[in-house]
Amino acid sequence: MGLHTTGTTVPAMSPDEPAVPRSYAWLVFALSFGLLLSDYMSRQVLNAVFPLLKAQWLLSDAQLGSLSGIVALMVGVLTFPLSLLADRWGRIKSLVIAAMVWSLATLGCAVSAGYGQMFLGRFMVGVGEAAYGSVGIAVVLSVFPVRLRATLAGAFMAGGSFGSVLGVSVGGVLAQAYGWRWAFAVMGIFGLLLAMVYSLVVTEKRLGPASSKHSSASGEGAPVRTLLPRLFSSVSVICAYIGSGTQMFIAMALLAWMPSFLNRYYSMAPAKAGLGAGCFALISGTGMILCGVVADRLSRRAGIRKWTVAIACSLGSLVLLMTGFHLPAGPLQLALIATGTLVAAGTAGPAAAMVANLTPAAIAATAMATLTLANSLLGLAPGPAVTGVLADRMGLLGALQVVPLVALAGSVAFTIGKFSYEKDLRRLGLFPDLALKTPELQS
Template sequence: MGLHTVGTAVPGTSPAGPVVSRRYAWLVFALSFALLLSDYMSRQVLNAVFPLLKAEWLLSDAQLGSLSGIVALMVGVLTFPLSLLADRWGRVRSLVIAAMVWSLATLGCAVSASYDQMFLGRFMVGVGEAAYGSVGIAVVLSVFPVALRATLSGAFIAGGAFGSVLGVSIGGVVAQHLGWRWAFGIMGIFGIALAAIYRIMVTEKRLGSAVGGRGGTPGEHAGLRTLLPRLFSSVSVVCAYIGSGLQMFVAMALLAWMPSFLNRSYDMPPAKAGLIAGVFALITGIGMIGGGIVSDRLSRKAGARKWTVAIVCSLGSLVLLTAGFQLPAGPPQLVLIAAGTLLSNATAGPAAAMVANLTPTAIAATAMATLTLANSLLGLAPGPAVTGMLADRMGLHGALQVVPLVALAGSVAFTIGKSSYEKDLRRLGLLPDAALMNPEPQT
């Protein structure tokens, strides 16, 4: 009664429910989610201290954007090779090492004496964070039923938004009272403590064969070269990568620059701007969870509806954000921006679920790494940096008026993916989502 039951395995997908204690599965989720909070707290605390760094070191907006973008760039460059290594070497061990690296690097940022030293510290933060999101979500999905994929994916990825809330909000308050160095220091110490707890509570042995890497079945690694091409073997999975990355561009640009936007357009001090920006990040996370839940519920009998949810959210964010940034400063503007923010990354859960459905379980972390790579190279890295470069030329408000147009390209990618989805499932020998969501139990 306390175990997830195993259903029929669909070719190229995870089993319906690995035999893992339900209580332990939720413990794994909770600890993995906590580490993701630390990941994004360490990443986004920088945004809360933008005004302080700009004043102390006389930095341009482009330089500030580069300090944010370098982390996402390293995630994009390294996520694939490090995730592939984790699939072979052991996912849990890789997660612990990654957390220690980004936490120690964040402590290094706390003692930086110049822009160059801070850039190096942020570089190493990116190295540590490179594979965490993809490997972490692969571990989480491996211990839960397939029917919860979009919901769990959305909830897990939302940890990035919630971590951003905590990073920006706590960072802003700490920076105002104790200085920006303490803001980085507290985030680093928190990450080290969580990594130690994760190391004790979650192990490859306790997870058993549910988690890949050293716990995988013998035949999985032998066929790795055969499986890797499946990462790009269909139009629909490529569209999921692209659409997700383009929506991430919009969401991350908003997360990175909202504190500065509130500071400049509403004359808010850094602490208050950080707290209000944290609310917007929280709204982003709520949208991710909501998008996953709605996607799973609507697609129980028609899997293609996941794409419909993504398309609606993408177009909705385009309309609401464009309208919001056209308005003058005031409550109506903030309400529209908040509504657009809610939808800006609600596509994360459906996109991750589609990637998981269309790629083999033996390379689950690598598949999520490919999604993370697209999110980083198309969204996380260029979002803050491009917005900063535009802000140097046309002002931050003008730059934020342009950014939502990227969602139009995202909606096009999701539309193409939907049109090819069922054909790709048949060509790859996969069963429709209805079978995935309601597998027959083994006899």
């Protein structure tokens, strides 16, 4: 059944009532979140064993970097096509297969005899992990009411920060106690067990109407050429992509350079600086959750307020980080930087919720993949690199004093999106019942 663009379109699910029992919906979230932790733990465990691999195989730093970079490369290249395939073929099957691929590949890394085999294993880890984030969040959002989207999206995306910290810390402990091979092996076994549980508990049949595959109103069966333009069919959805990506620029720059900042300006040893940076990563993830919760609570009767929360987080990060990095080293500086870090990525949940609201349910995973690409191209990739270039010219502190200015672009994008939201919802005919309950959309 094709998509309609009139105001009479029936939404695939009620914005107020979950499509499945609440207890089952939270079980789906817990298992999906667990697999996301496994995803990032399998990806980041390598960083914990760099010194051991370098000593045993006499690897260069360039070779070590390639073992990490190949995963990110495959994720970037394959996220969109694999997400689109999952939307058309079945999201649950795709998630289970993806988890098994990255888990088996991680086990392969555990038995690698040299650099070549390890590189192949890491290549397959990237293939398996490529679309999990976008497809997983699409599944999670499909089983909950619309009013919880920012909370769930923020919490799910925060799993990347938590999984990264767990991968490095747990992997380091295992490698020190039992050797680097066991660090990979434990991560792989954990992922396989969780994938098997997921396949038994979460099925397309049990999701029922929550699955786009079973919803005639979601656009299922429509030609891909008809669905894909809807990913960019409104000003507000494009603004959500841009705003989210620019805020990720700041968040990733902070996380990448925080160990060096603590080492250079607080005279912390590398190990202690790394631990401190891990704390900032947890703060960033916590901010995604908290800001998502705030956005959903404030927008219970006025959905457009999610945009307001995103604007506030963006401007808040600008003021807090600019002020913090201009202060002398000390507890007050760290407190302001930590608070700025808390809200810098807090736009992730509201932005994802807006993307989900403004795109067809049948291509929800593809829409999340598009958001992921925007985050990567505008933020995750250039953030650390541009900060490094600036640091070479004006010192690291000078660079970190300039980077928060990027939040101005995010604030402008979210503001434009807010003022376009009402018109775009009515034109696209998406969630009209939600729009009618929203005071701002009646004015």
